Structures are given as C-alpha cells and as structure tokens.
Amino acid sequence: MAGTPLKPLPAFEAAARTGSFAAAARELGVTSAAVSQQVKVLEHFWGRTLFLRQGNRLSLTDAGLTAYPPLANALTAIGDLSERMQGITRRARFVLSALPSVAETWLPLRLADWLADGGDRQVDIRIEDDPVDFNRDRVHMRIFHGHSLYADYCTEVLFRDRIIAIATPAVIACHGASVPALPDKTLIHTDWGTDYATGPDWSDFLSGERVIDAGAGLRVTTSSAAIQCALAGLGVALVPAMTAKHHLEAGRLRRVEAPEMQIDRPYSVAYPHAIKDWPIVGSLVESLRRSG
Amino acid sequence: MAGTPLKPLPAFEAAARTGSFAAAARELGVTSAAVSQQVKVLEHFWGRTLFLRQGNRLSLTDAGLTAYPPLANALTAIGDLSERMQGITRRARFVLSALPSVAETWLPLRLADWLADGGDRQVDIRIEDDPVDFNRDRVHMRIFHGHSLYADYCTEVLFRDRIIAIATPAVIACHGASVPALPDKTLIHTDWGTDYATGPDWSDFLSGERVIDAGAGLRVTTSSAAIQCALAGLGVALVPAMTAKHHLEAGRLRRVEAPEMQIDRPYSVAYPHAIKDWPIVGSLVESLRRSG
DNA sequence: ATAGTCCATAAGAATTTCTTTCGGAAAGGC
DNA sequence: GCCTTTCCGAAAGAAATTCTTATGGACTAT
Numbered sequence: 001m002a003g004t005p006l007k008p009l010p011a012f013e014a015a016a017r018t019g020s021f022a023a024a025a026r027e028l029g030v031t032s033a034a035v036s037q038q039v040k041v042l043e044h045f046w047g048r049t050l051f052l053r054q055g056n057r058l059s060l061t062d063a064g065l066t067a068y069p070p071l072a073n074a075l076t077a078i079g080d081l082s083e084r085m086q087g088i089t090r091r092a093r094f095v096l097s098a099l100p101s102v103a104e105t106w107l108p109l110r111l112a113d114w115l116a117d118g119g120d121r122q123v124d125i126r127i128e129d130d131p132v133d134f135n136r137d138r139v140h141m142r143i144f145h146g147h148s149l150y151a152d153y154c155t156e157v158l159f160r161d162r163i164i165a166i167a168t169p170a171v172i173a174c175h176g177a178s179v180p181a182l183p184d185k186t187l188i189h190t191d192w193g194t195d196y197a198t199g200p201d202w203s204d205f206l207s208g209e210r211v212i213d214a215g216a217g218l219r220v221t222t223s224s225a226a227i228q229c230a231l232a233g234l235g236v237a238l239v240p241a242m243t244a245k246h247h248l249e250a251g252r253l254r255r256v257e258a259p260e261m262q263i264d265r266p267y268s269v270a271y272p273h274a275i276k277d278w279p280i281v282g283s284l285v286e287s288l289r290r291s292g
Numbered sequence: 293m294a295g296t297p298l299k300p301l302p303a304f305e306a307a308a309r310t311g312s313f314a315a316a317a318r319e320l321g322v323t324s325a326a327v328s329q330q331v332k333v334l335e336h337f338w339g340r341t342l343f344l345r346q347g348n349r350l351s352l353t354d355a356g357l358t359a360y361p362p363l364a365n366a367l368t369a370i371g372d373l374s375e376r377m378q379g380i381t382r383r384a385r386f387v388l389s390a391l392p393s394v395a396e397t398w399l400p401l402r403l404a405d406w407l408a409d410g411g412d413r414q415v416d417i418r419i420e421d422d423p424v425d426f427n428r429d430r431v432h433m434r435i436f437h438g439h440s441l442y443a444d445y446c447t448e449v450l451f452r453d454r455i456i457a458i459a460t461p462a463v464i465a466c467h468g469a470s471v472p473a474l475p476d477k478t479l480i481h482t483d484w485g486t487d488y489a490t491g492p493d494w495s496d497f498l499s500g501e502r503v504i505d506a507g508a509g510l511r512v513t514t515s516s517a518a519i520q521c522a523l524a525g526l527g528v529a530l531v532p533a534m535t536a537k538h539h540l541e542a543g544r545l546r547r548v549e550a551p552e553m554q555i556d557r558p559y560s561v562a563y564p565h566a567i568k569d570w571p572i573v574g575s576l577v578e579s580l581r582r583s584g
Numbered sequence: 585a586t587a588g589t590c591c592a593t594a595a596g597a598a599t600t601t602c603t604t605t606c607g608g609a610a611a612g613g614c
Numbered sequence: 615g616c617c618t619t620t621c622c623g624a625a626a627g628a629a630a631t632t633c634t635t636a637t638g639g640a641c642t643a644t
Contacts, residue, residue: 347609422640
C-alpha cells in the first residue's frame with residue numbers, strides 16, 4: 001500500500017454510505033469542503049473518478065461501488081480494534097461531561113438520587129470546561145450553561161439559578177446579615193474562570209455604595225472552594241444558590257441579605273441526536289431537572 | 293472509529309513486524325524519528341504502551357501483540373484494494389529496473405534468451421540511475437553495479453566485466469591493432485556519467501606513454517553510443533566487454549590490443565526479501581548470469 | 585421569484601508530519 | 615577499559631497536509 005493516503009478513506013466511506021458530502025461532513029465533524037477535498041485526493045491517487053457530481057447531487061461510479069465494500073470492512077475492523085485497544089468496558093459506560101462548578105457541587109447529589117431511583121448504568125464523569133468534542137472524547141451528554149456552542153446537538157434546559165451571598169451563622173453574628181455592613185476583608189472573591197462570560201462580583205451587589213478593596217479578602221478559583229471557605233468561617237462568599245442548597249438546608253450556612261442576581265444562562269444538557277431515544281438520557285434529564 | 297488516527301498505523305505495523313523503528317523507517321521512506329513520533333501518537337490515543345524501549349532495543353508489549361494481527365490484516369486489505377483501484381494489469385507485470393548502459397546493450401538480448409527459454413511473464417523495464425525506490429516505484433528487481441545502496445534487499449552477483457578497446461576491421465587496418473599507435477583523433481571518449489564512480493579513460497590504457505589530446509576525438513555520453521560510433525568506423529571506443537560481445541562474435545567489431553581493465557564492481561541484482569522465492573526471480577537471475 | 589441545500593473552488597489559517605540535531609543506552613570489537 | 619556503531623528519545627523548526635471560510639453555480643420546493 002505504498003503511498004496510499006489513509007486520511008481520505010473514512011471520508012470516502014461516509015460519503016459513499018450516505019450519498020452526500022454534507023452528511024458525511026456532519027458525521028465526521030468537519031466541513032463538506034474538507035470531505036470534498038479528501039475524496040479528490042483519493043480520486044487523484046487512484047486515478048479513478050469515485051463519484052458523479054451532477055449539479056448539487058452526488059452518485060457513486062462503478063469504481064466507487066467497487067471500492068466501497070472491502071474498504072468499509074477494513075475500516076470497521078480498524079475501528080473495532082481501536083475500541084478494543086481503548087477498553088471495551090469504557091465503551092459500555094455512559095460518559096457525562098460537566099463543568100467543574102457543577103461536578104464539584106450539585107451533580108454528585110443529583111446522581112445519587114438518580115441511582116437511588118433506579119438508574120442502573122455506570123456513568124463516567126468527565127470534568128472539563130467548554131468546548132467539548134463529543135466525537136473525539138466519546139461524550140454522551142454535556143452539562144453546561146446555556147449558549148449556542150452545542151447547537152448541532154439536542155439541548156434541553158434543566159433549570160435556572162441565581163447568585164446569593166452566604167456565610168456561617170458565626171460570621172453573620174459577628175458582622176451582620178446585610179451586605180453593605182461587611183468589611184472588605186470578609187468578602188471572598190471568586191475567579192469564575194471560563195464558567196461565565198462575565199462573572200458576578202461583589203461590586204455588582206454593592207451597586208456603587210462603596211469602593212471595595214478587592215485585595216483585602218480571600219480569592220479562590222472555584223465555586224466549591226468558595227463554599228468551603230465560607231463553611232470554614234473565613235467570610236462571605238457569592239455562589240450559585242444550587243451549589244449551596246444542601247448546606248443552607250442543614251443550617252451550616254445562611255443567606256446574607258443581598259439582592260439576588262439571576263444567572264443569565266440556564267443550566268442545560270446537550271447530547272447527540274443519535275442517542276435521544278436512549279432511556280438513560282430521558283431518566284437522567286428528568287432527575288437533573290428535579291433539582292430545580 | 294471516531295477520531296482514530298490512521299496515519300500512524302503503517303508505522304506501528306512495520307515496527308511491530310521488523311522489531312525496529314529504524315528498519316520501519318527505511319521501509320516507509322521516512323526517518324526513524326518520524327516513526328517514533330507516530331507510534332507515540334498511537335500509544336497516547338489508545339492509552340496503551342505498545343513497545344518496550346530498553347536503551348536502544350525495542351520489543352512489543354502484550355497490547356502491541358494484541359493489536360498487530362488484526363491491524364496487519366486490515367492494512368493488507370486496504371493495500372490490495374488500493375492496488376486494484378490503480379489497475380490490476382499494472383500489478384501483474386514484473387518490474388525490472390536497470391541502468392541505462394545495461395538496458396541499452398546486453399539486457400535486451402538476455403531477455404530475448406530468457407523468453408525463448410520459457411519465461412512467460414510480461415516484464416516492464418524501467419531505465420533509471422541509482423538510487424531506486426522499490427516501494428514507491430513498485431520495482432521488483434534492480435540491476436546495478438555492486439555497491440551497498442540496496443543493503444536492505446537480497447542481492448546476488450551476476451558477473452564481472454572488463455573494459456576493452458574495439459574498432460571496425462577497416463579502422464584497425466588503417467591505424468593498426470595496438471593502442472599506442474592510434475592517433476588522438478581516432479579515440480572515442482566516453483563520459484560515463486553516474487554509471488561508474490570513476491570511469492576508465494584512454495590515459496589509463498596508455499599508462500603515461502604519451503599525453504592525449506582529449507579534445508581531438510569524439511566524445512559521447514553512453515557506452516551504447518560509443519559502440520555505435522565504433523561500428524560506424526569513426527574510431528576506437530572503450531566499452532564493457534559484455535556490451536560489445538555480440539558485435540565481436542559477428543565480426544563487425546574487433547579487439548584492439550590493449551591491457552584489459554577490470555571493472556571494480558560486478559553487475560548485480562537486488563530484490564525485496566518478500567519475493568525471493570518467486571520462480572520468476574530464480575529464472576531471471578539464472579538467465580542474466582549465463583551471459584557472464 | 586425566493587429560500588434552502590448541496591457540491592466546487594480558492595485562499596488562507598491551523599494542525600499534523602516531517603527532518604535535523606543532539607544525547608543517552610547498548611552491543612561489539614580491539 | 616575504550617572506542618565505534620547503531621538505535622531510540624526529545625526538542626526545535628521546517629514542510630506538508632488538512633481544515634475553515636467565503637463565494638458561486640446547480641437543483642428543488644414553495
């Protein structure tokens with residue numbers, strides 16, 4: 001197979017099977033121009049026309065028909081080998097991808113409820129920021145803050161959340177239960193990273209009532225870290241309400257009086273169209289939604 | 293086979309088969325660093341170590357052993373399909389590569405004898421200088437002057453040759469049958485090109501007995517052209533004996549008295565190990581050898 | 585006619601693949 | 615032991631491939 005370019009083979013196979021460069025492109029996660037180019041590379045190498053192009057329609061030539069069956073078999077064999085090399089058990093697990101702020105706070109509790117309700121499939125959780133490559137990372141479902149990044153997938157809204165200020169009862173007793181009265185050094189600042197385009201900060205809450213010395217208080221990089229610091233009595237933190245819900249219910253943390261800030265984008269899930277009828281998808285979405 | 297990189301697969305296959313990145317690199321026509329890199333890409337993608345590296349030695353892991361057979365089969369299938377797509381008739385011909393000086397002189401006669409003796413396979417002859425890329429050009433056998441360029445292939449010595457001085461009987465009758473007596477203008481000079489590292493010339497024959505005016509006689513660029521000039525009575529030429537053999541036997545040309553010069557490197561053939569048991573290889577080598 | 589879809593092409597950006605160089609390990613010869 | 619040769623790894627940079635974007639033409643449905 002000296003010199004045979006391998007890269008174009010999946011593109012040819014997908015186009016031959018679907019009868020469309022556009023469909024092959026969607027399946028492979030590239031543009032149709034890339035598929036067109038790859039098929040051309042292969043046609044040039046083999047010296048044969050593989051597809052008839054008529055206006056905007058596509059059909060296989062005899063040469064293309066000859067090549068398809070053995071090629072599909074070989075590619076399937078390689079695909080099976082590849083999956084086997086990566087571990088079959090991995091294939092059987094449902095891969096749920098979530099933002100760090102979600103995975104570290106409310107997701108584990110929701111999953112525990114889901115399993116208690118009868119969820120019987122093992123789930124792998126990938127903790128990662130946007131954007132997620134469903135194909136490359138074999139992700140079945142992604143939990144994210146609603147935006148258009150996954151417009152090519154099925155998306156469902158789970159619930160909306162808001163930012164609240166929280167502290168331990170001891171801190172509140174010491175400094176008061178209202179935001180304007182809090183000293184700068186008691187304010188825990190969160191570096192929201194890429195979770196939010198523009199993260200809420202303390203100046204949003206104070207609405208210009210005073211200038212905050214941002215260097216006076218603790219600075220953490222995740223919501224869960226902010227909650228842990230608040231639990232330790234180090235100050236007052238701004239967090240999504242859902243992430244602190246069980247602490248509030250247990251009385252370990254209390255709300256500090258402050259105007260609520262709605263989070264613009266709702267928590268949502270995205271998954272490929274191909275798996276929308278899977279029972280696990282339905283039961284997971286329902287369970288995740290119930291937390292709202 | 294979402295995301296499986298195809299490019300590294302032939303490198304892995306060749307390295308697994310040969311047990312050496314360096315050998316695989318030579319086979320694939322790239323550097324060993326490229327093979328090393330490609331195998332690493334595959335190891336990272338599959339999440340498994342495929343080779344054990346110990347100092348400068350390489351051995352397959354269990355994972356590598358598991359992957360090799362199905363992969364080799366799939367790649368062979370793709371290779372066969374690829375060759376079929378490029379034309380079966382092309383594959384069925386035995387491709388013999390030869391130096392110009394060989395192809396233009398004694399090879400056609402030897403092939404005629406071989407066919408008369410029962411050789412029934414069609415042969416394509418590529419006429420080209422060294423070095424030959426067996427893989428890229430799909431060459432089955434190469435005829436060359438013995439050197440180490442094809443050390444990775446099977447090589448056999450055909451015969452040794454020598455340089456002789458020849459002319460027509462008429463030229464000899466006019467100028468004499470001994471080299472020192474020949475006028476400068478009767479000496480046909482050959483520009484040997486890349487056929488010989490240092491080509492023999494007339495001063496080698498005269499051993500300092502006199503200084504030759506190299507510009508006085510004809511100058512040609514190939515042995516066959518030198519022979520044709522000699523046949524035309526234009527002078528005396530230095531040629532490999534084998535190339536003039538049939539003219540000498542027919543009496544069209546005669547030897548001019550001169551010390552013989554052995555050609556350092558013998559005529560040899562090289563072919564890939566994979567085809568060493570082919571009957572055509574055996575019969576061709578035998579026939580080519582008989583000319584010695 | 586308009587809108588949407590699909591393939592082709594060209595240009596440029598992004599990524600992959602390659603080469604070269606250097607270093608360390610191993611084996612063999614003297 | 616020392617030297618030479620061969621082989622694999624890593625890093626850096628060059629070269630080639632692959633991809634995207636934008637535009638145009640063809641086709642189909644409304």
